[in-house]
Amino acid sequence: MNIWYLKIWTNTNSTYFETQGTNMLIYTLPILLISVLGCFYLHMLKNSDSSKTVKLRSRWEVWRRPVLVNGPLGIVSVVELAFSLMLLALLAWYFSMYLSNSFAHITAEDSEAQGEKVWQTKLESTGLYLGLVGNLGLAFLFFPVTRASSILPLVGLTSEGSMRYHIWLGHTVMILLTAHGLCYVVYWASTSHISKMLEWATDEISNLAGEISLLAGLALWATTFPRIRRNMFELFFYTHQLYVLFLIFYLLHVGISIIALILPGVYLFMVDRYLRFLQSRRNVRLVSARLLPSETVELNFSKCPGFSYAPMSNVFINVPSISSLQWHPFTVSSSSNLEPELLSVIIKKEGKWTQKLYQELVKPSFENLNVSVEGPYGPASVDYQRHDTLVMVSGGSGIAPFISIIRDMIHRSKASSTIPNVVLVPIFKTSADLTMLDLLLPVSSNVSDLSGLRLKIEAYVTREKAPSSGDQNRIRTVRFKPNPAAMPLAPVLGPNSWLWLAAVIVSSFVAYLLLIGIVTRFYIYPIEQSGGTYSITSRALLHLLFLCTCIVAASSAAVMWNKKRSSMEAKQVHITDRELESVPEESLVQATTVHFGGRPDLEKILLGINGSSIGAMVSGPSGLRRGVAAICSSGLGNNLHFEAISFSW
Template identity: 80%
Template sequence: MSRRGYIAAADHTLACPLLSRPLPIHRSIRSRCKFTTESVAEMAVSSSSPLAAIRLLIGIVFLGWLLVWIMMPTNTYRNIWIKKVRTHTNSTYFGRQGTNLLIYAFPILFISVLGCFYSHIMLQTSESRKTGKYSRRRRRSEVWRRPVIVKGPLGIVSAVELALSLMFLALLLWYLSMYLRNGFARITPEVAKENGEKVWQSKLESAGLRLGLAGNLCLAFLFFPVTRGSSILSLAGLTSEGSIRYHIWLGHIVMILLTAHGLCYFVYWGSTNNSSKMLEWATDHISNVAGEISLASGLVLWATTFPRVRRMMFELFFYTHHLYVVFLVFYLLHVGIPFFSLILPGVYLFMVDRYLRFLQSRRNVRLISARLLPSETVELNFSKSPGLGYTPMSNVFINVPSISSLQWHPFTVSSSSNLEPEKLSVIIKKEGKWTQKLYQELINPSLENLNVSVEGPYGPVSVDYERHDTLVMVSGGSGIAPFISIIRDIIHRSTTGSATPKIVLVSMFKTSADLTMLDLLLPLSGKVSDLSGLKLRIEAYVTREKAPGSEARKQIRNVWFKPNPSAVPLAPVLGPNSWLWLAAVITSSFVAYLLLICILTRFYIYPIEQRGATYSYTWRALLHLLFLCTCIAAVSGAAVLWNKKQSGMEAKQIHIVDNSTSRSRLSSCFDDGSDRELESVPHGSLVQATTVHFGGRPDLKKILLEINGSSIGAMVSGPSGLRRDVASICSSGLGNSLHFESISFSW
């Protein structure tokens, strides 16, 4: 990119994204609304609540920020708006960066902090709300959530996702077309001749610049979906695992645009006999070499993200994906800190989240026990702090240093924090290399304990499955894991006398040995003594056998681990009030960063530039990066240390399980063993609720359409083909009361 190209790019500043869809009233609130006299009064109170005030303020800030974003590529913004703003913000304390921080960084960070307060209030009030009937307003909103695209490279796409994707593409096309039109309008034969170029060469250089600006626009959105503890995602009703495909889509668009950006400049330099610029690292403006290094690292990363490569060589994908650090650092050195400030909010929030995850991962979490099933499936039970709450369908990332010190793998939480306040469970199926090594370690008779680190759990702030009067859960193989957490949570609700939906669980397994996964519906603790209040029906299908196999007669093995003195219960990294602490960390660290760059600019850089010299762009960028990392590390570390002391005091009070019975064998509910050590009453109810079918697959269309109810939640978890089948039935219009929800993980 040439120097005049950078000046144009700095004038046509970009913004980072916030919410890619309108701010709706939260699902758990809307789903509980009743159109009665009492509900009208409740809605009136709700409209004046702090949640409504926060939503209104966020909406105003977001719309203002969005207006500036839409106007960015226009001449009005370039010639009028930005000049007026810079007259008030281009100070000796911030320089040109002050304008970009004010317009683009501050609104997003402000909304993020407000989102933390919003999520905190949601957590405090969600348990006190009562479940209401399915409202007409909710029914209208469900129409937008129905899948409209079932087959294709994008997977299952709902109506609202399709609409928002088209809106984003329209914005991208508007952004690029307006930049190209305004840029080409200034290129005339006379102007090109003055620069010693042909018209097509000048237009090629201009097009390359504008492609880079469009790529930067998408890059601003790129890190929001992978910020696992993001308050912005929770504001939009999204989770990180549900938003990962948006990250994939944006990543492809970013690399296409930035690759085209680089190719345009390579051709431009070659045609104008300026190939030496490819090796230029200027100190008074942007660095071409840094941009080339950034693009090269991005291309290597991009090549390993395609589905076939990712599935066949996951370790290669995992390790090369860490090149994002190289990509970002050299991108910063390429464009300079003023222009990098345009994508700073997304990157900044990701850095805060990533460092907090790093601090949490340094802890060795206490592993209490493991249930080894004949199907080579494992349930790991971790000790956790009672103050750590999570919702069903949450997930954690697990690292076992004895297998790999670098690899982290995501698993769905199968336990309920309400039913088991001092335990967290995950289900792991022996499939890939990593899980095979883990299973081999667990079946070792001499194993006494296992060092494990955990990040998370991550999940939605609240769940709204209770808005349906019937839940149909369709799973394939280990896809039953998220449904186990929901069923355990509903079991807890049934024991407290709360209204619970009917449950129809349709599970498909390859062999009869996999049927033992149904045993995991009940926790190992034995706290469940009665399932009479649970309206559960299980339809289990064994697809590859026509009769029970010998593997089904094998017993479940329960392994208890000795306490590890260095291991601690799993606890929230920022304590029970984690959202409030996150708001404090974001605010304090960014204010500290602003103070440091004020001091740097006013008392070091400004005197140098006053003498007529130009301070190095590279050193300025590196100093800003150093300040940014230092502030995040210092503030986050202090917050974690403070909460670590509190959680350490709580950990001393947690009961340690007696490990005198280190290993035992348990009979499955689905064999005829007579020495069952588990509670007989709940397991008897579980067996009575289960019907096993051999040698075939379920007729999903018949099952879904035969279920009666005013609101039927169709939830599916498993292979992509299974999700497409259920989505096709729900989108066919044959069942108006069917509401589709896919649970998939594309990490």
């Protein structure tokens, strides 16, 4: 490695970029190039025939089969296990190779010359390489949380579905960086140099900046464990914003040359985060809401007709009257093909935020609600047509992604006869929850039945032995007063968003390179040539300023360019709600069988379906997902292809 690295460094160490230019060429540019090419691929995929994608995806089915079900990592497929083991092997090899080479050159004579013992010198070396390994893990940390990512879809992932990889990486990185900090504290204390903890060097590593970064990371890390995250979500949410301090002081600690390794993930995240910020500034027009007796709400937003998204997508919603800072993810239950001017989400009253939302909607004097939306985010395409039969098992409000699939199938059934059979197995606590099935039919559409689908619904009510009276199971529709300031939901970068994202990435990074090259050549280089030094801290802040400025300028220009078209489409949106209160359509009643007082025998249902390819999809509590995964991984049904949908981190 040292041979080819030194050769590249010799050929790329210029007066315009100096040493960080080599690291950017090796570590940063290749990932950004993959991201840009991924944008072009996703743009073509969006406009291509999905049949080719189906054939390609079917070849990878064996790699998606779950191999671990009940372990601490949850449900893990073959490919996930392989990637996890490869990453652990990379980190272990990286650490062991550096450490063994370093220890080989540590002698008692050299340690005594420095006034240290051998174990102290080795401890310092161990701390150094623990930090470098943590930096390597940090390079992967931000890819899963980049929602509009062009890299994740290349390996069949979405940001929401890969959130657990972010969690795993986060724990690994914090363990390594904490061990890195502890090694140095013990080393300084044992060598009587504890005062170094307060040093902020100008021409080398800043210890104090690293300690501030680590403290911010520890505060963030402490609230990420499941019990705290789920029971005290607001505390988790607010402390998680400390990632900004963590990154800034981490940059000031190590300098821009080391940051080049993690820069691709951070840079793409910064672009995505700023685009989300621009989209969130818009107030989205809320058309109507359907209030279910189970204290579940379907919100219907107006959207531009050209705005398309795949089934099982999700959006992040903010209601300033409840909390101006909190954004909560919800599954989209509508189909952009069937409902070109509406986007719907299903929200069940569970936590504090959803309780406040429900209380707002049921007020007698309620007229309107200011709402901001980010997204939708989701898979680049959904290839459920590759299966003969789909078995969808859901728990409670987990039925939402399946509603979006069924609505999409209603649209596709008009033009294709290759729609698979569907067996929907929703599991509810009470009979009041059965009204969620009425949401299979959209509130605004020319579709009045499900006769075009081969649909069978086996609904289970676990806490009741008989249906409750019909009066309390009525759905109430609330129509909102038009808000002139609200706009239909539109893509922040227009209909060709992937191409625009590629343009933003390329233009902003090229502008950053030009600015930093000019300043380095004509300002920093003359200072260093005259015998002076330009501090690492100042250089890092300069890079940070240029990074943020270029991202803001390029992203803002792209958004403003597409805003005109979105405004023109918004004027053409005319929505007519059809009257659908609580009377279920005849085709829905005929397709539904309700079972009271028990849970479904999932093994019997899944293994009792004939066909060469059965898609077993599950959405709901972790116990339900693991139960279906265990059946699919048992080997009893080789035709079962498992897919879990989880939005509970």
